[in-house]
Amino acid sequence: MFERFTEEARATVVAAQEEARLLRHASIGAEHLLLALATRAGTPVAATLARFGVTPDACRTAISPPEALDEADAEALRLLGIDLHAVRERAETAFGRGALDRPPAAPRSPLLRRAGISARLPFGASAKRALRLALREAVGLRSGVIGAEHVLLGVTALDDPAVVGLLRRLGTSPAAVRSALLSGLRPAA
Structure with missing residues (x-):
């Protein structure tokens, strides 16, 4: 199919893999395809997404919201008898500075790094379904190729909870x- x-469209799939990797996700989902489409600045698909506020930064935040607890969270924990700041201080004393921070991304193999190749993440079920739907969308629109617009149509037709x-x-x-x-794809009459 590729x-x-x-x-x-190929660049979009590669970008989706990289976005999933940067977000430290174990596989590529339909949400990563959507994010990758939004990152393709200057394309009609990215322009359409931007009109709806679907920008790369907004997508990244919506996919992986900040994990840090704010003062309201700290206050709620304090009401339960848990001092968040004291917990962090004890953890850092015992295990080192940043012990409770998000773990670093898994290192790539030195052999792959020297060859300029990164380990590939697997496609999740939602990404596979979105790409199959992209093929159907291209066929339905009588296109001989599968473009980024078809990938977006596949992602939006999916009804995937993460994307929705x-x-x-x-x-x-x-x-x-x-x-x-x-409406942007339909030729003017």
Whole structure:
């Protein structure tokens, strides 16, 4: 199937893998495809997404919200008898500075690093389904290739909870994005 992908669609899949890796996720999901599409600045697909507030930074935040507890969280824990600052201080005294911070990304193999190759993340079920739907969208639109626009149509047709939730957090819906993209794809009469 990937032989039918345009260069832009292939670049999107590669970018999705890199985004999943940077977010320290174990596999590539449909949400990473959406994020990757938003990162492709200057493309019609990225422009459509940006009109709905689906930007790379907004997507990254919506996919992996900050893990740090704020003062309201600390106050709620204090009411339960837990002093968050004291817990952090004890952990850092026992295990070193930053002991409770997010673990670093797994190091790549030195052999792969020397060859300029990064270990590939597997496609999750939602990403696989989105790419199959992208093929169906391309066929339905009578396109001989699968472009980035078809990938976005596949992602928005999926009804994946991660994608739906992400778009809702950004103030839109798969149906709205899909409708705008399709109206942009239709030739002017």
